[in-house]
Amino acid sequence: WLELAKRQRDLKLLAYRDELSGAWNRRFLRTCLRRAIDEAKMERRPLTVMLFDIDDFKQYNDRWGHEAGDEIIREIVRMLRTIIRNGDHVCRIGGDEFAVLFCDPSPPREPGSNHPQSVEILAKRFREQVSRARFSKLGLDAQGSLSISGGLATFPWDAADADDLIRKAD
Numbered sequence: 001w002l003e004l005a006k007r008q009r010d011l012k013l014l015a016y017r018d019e020l021s022g023a024w025n026r027r028f029l030r031t032c033l034r035r036a037i038d039e040a041k042m043e044r045r046p047l048t049v050m051l052f053d054i055d056d057f058k059q060y061n062d063r064w065g066h067e068a069g070d071e072i073i074r075e076i077v078r079m080l081r082t083i084i085r086n087g088d089h090v091c092r093i094g095g096d097e098f099a100v101l102f103c104d105p106s107p108p109r110e111p112g113s114n115h116p117q118s119v120e121i122l123a124k125r126f127r128e129q130v131s132r133a134r135f136s137k138l139g140l141d142a143q144g145s146l147s148i149s150g151g152l153a154t155f156p157w158d159a160a161d162a163d164d165l166i167r168k169a170d
Contacts, residue, residue: 052150
């Protein structure tokens with residue numbers, strides 16, 4: 001029975017994880033976001049989603065190969081994980097499309113800041129980190145050449161449900 005339960009947990013993780021990056025996937029985002037919005041409603045607290053993609057990502061695959069593109073994807077996820085809080089979630093929802101669910105209920109790390117401003121600071125810090133990143137498979141000319149474009153949307157101000165929140169962030 002315990003072995004069967006472990007296998008079921010492993011299969012569930014496979015269904016919710018992106019194989020390349022190890023980030024959560026689109027299925028997880030939808031499931032988790034709906035649950036997080038319900039919790040945010042009950043606890044009367046905000047919840048923010050950030051959606052972004054890597055600008056002109058196809059050029060990296062075309063110029064340096066898919067192995068280099070894969071390295072970029074993995075490194076983006078690694079960088080995001082160093083910036084977000086423990087209860088937040090990084091998701092890869094498409095080829096070069098990502099979402100971050102800022103749902104950590106703990107207070108912001110900086111005294112006096114509130115949720116939307118704290119998330120904006122995290123997003124800006126991440127964008128700056130990406131622009132300075134170096135990717136070994138791209139060589140020396142790649143420094144500072146990577147950029148991202150995206151948006152933020154916060155429940156309850158921007159939208160009241162998961163689909164609208166994602167649409168607004170996009």
